[in-house]
Amino acid sequence: MHKIRGTALAAVMASLTLLTAGCGQGLLGSDDAGSGENKDEPIILGMLIPQSGSEAAIGPYMSNAAQMAVDEINEKGGVLGRKLELKTADDACDPQTAAAGANKLVTEGIAVSVGGYCSGATLPTLPIFNKAGIPMVIPVANSQELVDQKLKNVFLINGTGGQQAEAAAAWMTKDGAAKAALMHDNTSYSKDLALRTQKLLDEPGGPETAILEAVTPKESDYSANINNVLAKKPDYVYWTGYFQEAGLLARQFRQAGYEGKILVGDGSVSPKLIEIAGAEAADGVYATMTQTPETLQGAESWIANYKQKFGSDPGPYSNQSYDAVRLAAEAITKAGGTDGEKVIAALEAIDGFSMFSGPLKFTPEHTLSTGGFQILVVKDGKFVLQDPLQ
Amino acid sequence: MTQLVWNGLFVGSFYALVALGYSMVYGIMKLLNFAHGDLYMLGAFTGFAVLGAAGGVSVTMALPLLLLVLVLTMGTTGLAGVLLERVAYRRLRGAPRLSLLITAVGASFALEYGMRAAAGADPRVYPVRLGGTSLEVLGARVTLQQLALVGVAVVLMVGLNLLVTRSREGRAMRAVALDPRAAALMGIDVDAVIARTFFLGSALAGAAGVMAGAHYGKIDFMMGFLIGLKAFTAAVIGGIGNIPGTMLGGLLLGLLESFGTFWLGGEWRDVFAFGVLILFLTVRPTGLLGERVTERV
Numbered sequence: 001m002h003k004i005r006g007t008a009l010a011a012v013m014a015s016l017t018l019l020t021a022g023c024g025q026g027l028l029g030s031d032d033a034g035s036g037e038n039k040d041e042p043i044i045l046g047m048l049i050p051q052s053g054s055e056a057a058i059g060p061y062m063s064n065a066a067q068m069a070v071d072e073i074n075e076k077g078g079v080l081g082r083k084l085e086l087k088t089a090d091d092a093c094d095p096q097t098a099a100a101g102a103n104k105l106v107t108e109g110i111a112v113s114v115g116g117y118c119s120g121a122t123l124p125t126l127p128i129f130n131k132a133g134i135p136m137v138i139p140v141a142n143s144q145e146l147v148d149q150k151l152k153n154v155f156l157i158n159g160t161g162g163q164q165a166e167a168a169a170a171w172m173t174k175d176g177a178a179k180a181a182l183m184h185d186n187t188s189y190s191k192d193l194a195l196r197t198q199k200l201l202d203e204p205g206g207p208e209t210a211i212l213e214a215v216t217p218k219e220s221d222y223s224a225n226i227n228n229v230l231a232k233k234p235d236y237v238y239w240t241g242y243f244q245e246a247g248l249l250a251r252q253f254r255q256a257g258y259e260g261k262i263l264v265g266d267g268s269v270s271p272k273l274i275e276i277a278g279a280e281a282a283d284g285v286y287a288t289m290t291q292t293p294e295t296l297q298g299a300e301s302w303i304a305n306y307k308q309k310f311g312s313d314p315g316p317y318s319n320q321s322y323d324a325v326r327l328a329a330e331a332i333t334k335a336g337g338t339d340g341e342k343v344i345a346a347l348e349a350i351d352g353f354s355m356f357s358g359p360l361k362f363t364p365e366h367t368l369s370t371g372g373f374q375i376l377v378v379k380d381g382k383f384v385l386q387d388p389l390q
Numbered sequence: 391m392t393q394l395v396w397n398g399l400f401v402g403s404f405y406a407l408v409a410l411g412y413s414m415v416y417g418i419m420k421l422l423n424f425a426h427g428d429l430y431m432l433g434a435f436t437g438f439a440v441l442g443a444a445g446g447v448s449v450t451m452a453l454p455l456l457l458l459v460l461v462l463t464m465g466t467t468g469l470a471g472v473l474l475e476r477v478a479y480r481r482l483r484g485a486p487r488l489s490l491l492i493t494a495v496g497a498s499f500a501l502e503y504g505m506r507a508a509a510g511a512d513p514r515v516y517p518v519r520l521g522g523t524s525l526e527v528l529g530a531r532v533t534l535q536q537l538a539l540v541g542v543a544v545v546l547m548v549g550l551n552l553l554v555t556r557s558r559e560g561r562a563m564r565a566v567a568l569d570p571r572a573a574a575l576m577g578i579d580v581d582a583v584i585a586r587t588f589f590l591g592s593a594l595a596g597a598a599g600v601m602a603g604a605h606y607g608k609i610d611f612m613m614g615f616l617i618g619l620k621a622f623t624a625a626v627i628g629g630i631g632n633i634p635g636t637m638l639g640g641l642l643l644g645l646l647e648s649f650g651t652f653w654l655g656g657e658w659r660d661v662f663a664f665g666v667l668i669l670f671l672t673v674r675p676t677g678l679l680g681e682r683v684t685e686r687v
Contacts, residue, residue, distance in 0.1 A: 054610070056511040186657060214657035219616060220606040221404075223397040224651035224659065231652075244513055248608060255524065257531055275515045276608045 042085040043078075043338055045070070045328055046110030046134075047321075048101050048125060050117055053092035054218075054244065057272065058117055061315035062139065063088050066114060068309060069325035079329045080337070086114075086325070091125075093118040102128040110134060111338035112328040117317070119143030119189040126151055133340035135331070135347060139324040140317045142266075143189040144196070147365050153340065155347055155366045157327065157355070158320055159290050161189065163371025165196035167288045167389055168263060171375050172236050173206035174387070175261070175286075180207045181234035183225070183249070185217040185241035193240040193265055210234040217245055226256050235260040242267040246285075247276025254281040266290060269316055269376065269383055279381050286386060287376040291356055292316055295374065295385040299356065319356040327353060327360070392530040394648045400536055402644020403543040406637045407598035408621035409628070410550060411471075411591025417567045417631030418587050420487065424494040425474060426595060427618020428501035433467040433596025434603040434613060435509060441517050453538065456518065456604050460542070463600045464593035471592025472585050474501075480581065498618070505611040513610040516603045539601050546597060547637050550590065554633060563587055567631065623667040629680025638678060 047066055051059040063086070070084045078084055087108055089101035098118075102125035105113065113129050116122035116138035123145055129136050130151045138146065142158040159167075172180055180201060184194035194212060201209045210232040215225045226249070229237065237253065237260065239246050246268035253262065263286040264273070274282040289295075293303050293314040302322075306314045328343075330353055335342035353360040357372040377386035408430050415423045440459045478497045482490050520535035554560035565573040566583045574580050598617075603609045620643060628639020643663060650662035670677060 052506075052511050054511065054513075054612075183656075213655065216616075216656075216660055218612060220602055220608065220613065221397075221401045223401070224394075224648045225656045227393055227397060227648070228651055228656060244608060244610070248606060251607065255531075255533065257524065272513060272515075276513065278519060278607065 040082075042083040043080075043332060044085045044087055044108060044110045045325060046105035046108065046113045047086060047088045047115035048091040048098055048105065048113065048117075048122070049088060049115050050093040050121075051088070051090040053094060053097075055093040055118060055242070057270065058315070058317060059088075059090075060310075061318045062115070062117065062321040064310045065306065065314060065318035065322040066325045068306060069322045069329075071309075073326070073329050079332050084325075084329060088115070091115070091118065091121045093121050095121050095124045098122065099124045099128060101125075106132045106134065111332065112137060112343060114139065114321070114324040114328050116141040119146060120187055122146060123149075123188070126154055129153060135328075135340055135343045137324045137328050137331075137347070139320040141189075144192050145188055147367055150365075152366075153344055155362060157324060157357070157360070157368060158317075159371025159373050160367050161193045162196055163368075164266065164288050164373050165193055165200055167371065167373035167375070168193075168197050168238055168265075169200035169206060170389060171286070171288065171387065172201075172238070172263065175236075177207035177236040177261070179210040179232070179234045180236040180238055181210045181213060181229045181232060183213045183215060183229065183237060183239045183241075185245060186214045187217070187241065189267070190241040190265070194238070197238060197240070207236060215241075215245065215249075217241060219245075220248065222249055222252050223256065226252055226258070230256060230258055236263060237261070238263045238265070239268060240265040243270040243273040244276065247273045247282070250277040250285055251281040261286065263288065266316075266373075271382075274378055274381055282378045282381070285378045287378075287383060288373050289316075289376050289383070290372050291319060291374065292376070292383070293318055294383070295376065295388075296356055323355040323357070327355070392528045394652055395645065396527075396530040396532055398645035398648030399641055400540060400644070401647065402624075402641035403540050404598050404602060404617070404640075405620050405624045405643050406547065406640025407543055407594050407601075408617055409624040409636045409640045410547065410633065411595045412621050413625040413628075413630050413633065413636035414563075414587050414591045416625070417633075418563060418584060419479075419483075419570075421479065421490050422494060422622070423479075423497075423591075424491070424618065424622075425478075425497035425501055426591065427614035427616075427621060428498050428505075429467050429471055429474075429592045429595040429614070430599040430602075430617055431505065431609070431611060431614030432470055432501060433463050433599025434609040435505060435514075435599075435611075436463045436466045436596065437600035437603050438514055438516060438609060453520075453535075456520070456600070457542075460597055460600050463596045467596025467599070468589040468593035471588040471595075474592075475585060475588040480584075498615075502611050502615070509611065511611065513608050516607050516609065518604065519607050520604050535605065539605060542597070542601065546594060550594065551633055553590070559583075559586060620663070623663060625677075626667055626675075627670050627677055629677030632677065632679045635677055635679030642678075 049059040049062045050056050067086055070086045074083050089105050091098035091101050098121035113136040117140045119141040122141035126149050130153050135153045138156050140158050142160050144161045182194045184190040198209050213225055213229050246264045266289045269287050269289045331343045331346040334346035351361045363369050374389050375387040376383040411426050437459050478493050524531045524533045562578050562583050570580050624639040624643040625636050629635030647659055647663050651659045
C-alpha cells in the first residue's frame with residue numbers, strides 16, 4: 001500500500017516536471033538555441049504585412065524581398081548552422097487584424113519579427129511581441145508613436161516621422177516656397193508628420209504654414225477641402241497621407257486651377273498615385289521618400305536577382321524588408337542564439353552593419369541616426385530621384 | 391462663394407441620386423436598405439468592366455460611350471437590386487423590422503467582400519476619364535463634364551418623379567407605400583411593385599457609381615460605404631420616403647458639407663454633416679418635406 005502510494009507520487013511528480021518543462025518550451029520556445037538544442041529546427045522569422053485591404057499592393061514587395069534575403073542566407077549555410085524560415089501574416093493595415101496576426105506568429109514560435117508597414121496597425125503588435133520577448137526589426141512603419149512606447153525590443157530601420165518632416169521642410173525651403181499648405185488624413189502617422197512639419201515651418205526662415213487641413217480618407221470628392229486650401233493661396237501643398245487620396249488630390253487641385261507645387265509623403269509613393277491622378281496631373285509631383293530600389297546606387301545586380309526570382313520589379317520598401325531579414329540574421333549570429341534578450345543586446349551593439357540606407361548604428365531610441373530621406377519627382381509617369389538632400 | 395455653392399451642388403447631386411433609392415425602398419417597405427451604397431459600388435465596377443470590354447476608345451467618343459455604358463450599367467445594377475430583394479428580403483416580409491435591418495447590413499458586407507474577392511482589394515482606375523476643360527461661371531470654376539453629369543442626374547431625377555407621379559406603375563407604388571394590405575386587396579401585385587422599386591432605386595445608384603468612376607477615376611470595393619451613410623443622411627434631412635424631399639436633402643447635404651468645411655475646417659466636415667443628421671432625427675424626424683404620419687394600426 002505504502003509502496004504503491006510512493007510510486008503514484010513519483011509518477012505525479014514526474015508528470016509535473018514534464019508539464020513545467022513543456023510549458024517552458026511553449027512560452028520561451030525560441031530561447032533554446034543557445035542551450036544547444038535541435039540543430040535541424042529552422043529559425044523562424046515572422047513578418048506582418050498588408051496582404052489585403054487598401055494597402056495590399058505593398059505586401060508582396062516586402063515579403064518577396066524578405067524571402068530573397070532568407071534564401072540567400074540559407075544558401076550560405078544559414079544562421080549558426082540552422083536554416084532560416086520566413087512566416088508571413090496579414091495585418092490588412094488594420095489594428096485588430098494586426099493584433100490577431102501577431103498572436104498567431106508568437107504561437108508559431110518566431111525568433112524575430114521583421115514586419116510592420118502601417119504604423120497604426122503595427123502599434124498594437126508592439127506589446128504583444130514585447131510580452132513574448134521577441135525582438136522587432138520594423139522595416140517600414142515609422143510613426144513617432146512607435147518610438148514613444150519606449151519598448152526595448154522595438155527597432156526601426158526606416159527614417160522616423162521627425163526625420164521626414166525635416167526633409168520636407170528642407171526641400172520646400174530649398175525650392176523657394178513661401179507659403180505651404182499641410183494636408184493630412186487624421187490617421188496617426190499622417191497627422192504626426194503634418195504637425196511636425198508645421199513645427200519646423202514655424203521657425204524663422206523657409207516657408208510659413210498657410211493652412212493645416214484634414215481630409216476624410218476614402219472619399220472621392222475633395223473639392224471642399226481644396227477650396228479651403230486655395231483660399232489661402234499657397235505655392236506648395238504637402239500631403240502626408242496615402243496614395244489613393246494623393247492621386248485624387250493631385251488631380252482635383254489641378255482641375256481647380258492650382259498652379260503651385262505638390263509634395264507628398266512616403267505613404268503616397270506608388271505607381272497607383274500616377275494612375276489615379278492621370279499622367280498630366282501627376283507630372284512634377286514631389287515626394288519625401290526613403291531609398292527605393294530605383295534610386296539606390298549600385299543595386300543593379302540586386303534588382304536583377306529580384307526580377308529573375310519573382311518575375312517583376314522590386315517596389316517600395318523591398319530593400320528595407322530585405323535589410324530587416326539580414327539584420328535579424330546578423331543579430332542572431334552575434335547573440336549566438338535566439339534568446340530575445342541577447343538578440344536585443346546584439347542589435348543595440350551593432351555598429352556599421354552595411355545596409356542600403358548606409359552603415360547602421362541605432363540611436364538610444366532604437367531609430368536610425370540619419371533618416372536617409374530624399375526627394376523624388378514624377379517624371380514621364382515614374383518616380384525618379386530629384387534631390388538626395390545630402 | 392459661388393465656388394462653394396457649385397462644389398456643394400455637384401457633390402449633392404451624387405448624394406441625391408443614391409439617396410433616392412434609399413428613400414423609395416423605405417417609403418414602400420419601411421426598410422433601411424444598408425446595402426444600397428454597395429449597389430453604387432457595384433455600378434462603378436460594372437461600368438469599369440463594360441468599358442474594359444469595349445477596349446481602347448478614342449477620347450472624342452468618350453461622352454457618347456459613357457452614356458451607353460451608363461444605360462447598360464443601370465440595367466445591370468437594377469437587376470442586381472431586384473435579385474438582392476428576392477434573395478435577402480422577400481422571405482423576411484412580415485418579419486420584425488430588426489431582422490430586415492440586420493439582413494441589410496449582412497447583404498452590404500456580402501456585396502463589399504464579394505467584390506473584393508472578385509476584383510481584388512487594389513483600387514482600380516477608369517480607362518476613360520472625363521477630363522476638365524474648365525470655364526468660369528460667376529466666379530466659380532466649372533467643367534463642361536461636371537455640367538453634363540449634373541444634367542444627367544437632373545434628367546434621371548425628373549424622369550423618376552414623372553414615373554412615380556404620372557404613370558400607372560407609379561400610382562401602384564404610391565398605393566403600396568400608403569398601405570400594402572389595402573393595395574393588395576385592390577388587386578395590386580405587391581411583390582412586383584416592390585421589385586420594381588428596387589430596380590429603379592438600384593439603377594439610380596448604379597448610374598451615380600458610373601458617373602463617380604468616370605469623373606473621379608478611382609473605384610474600390612469600399613467606395614459605397616461612406617456614400618451610403620451620406621445618402622441616408624440626405625434622405626433623413628429631406629424627408630425619407632418623400633421623393634422631392636430626398637432630392638432636396640441630397641443637394642442640401644452637399645451644400646452643408648461644402649460650407650461646413652469652409653467655416654469650420656476639413657476635420658469638422660463630417661462632424662458637421664452627421665451632427666445635422668442627429669439634429670433632424672431628434673427635432674424633425676420626418677425631415678424637411680416629409681409629412682407627419684399619423685400612427686397606423
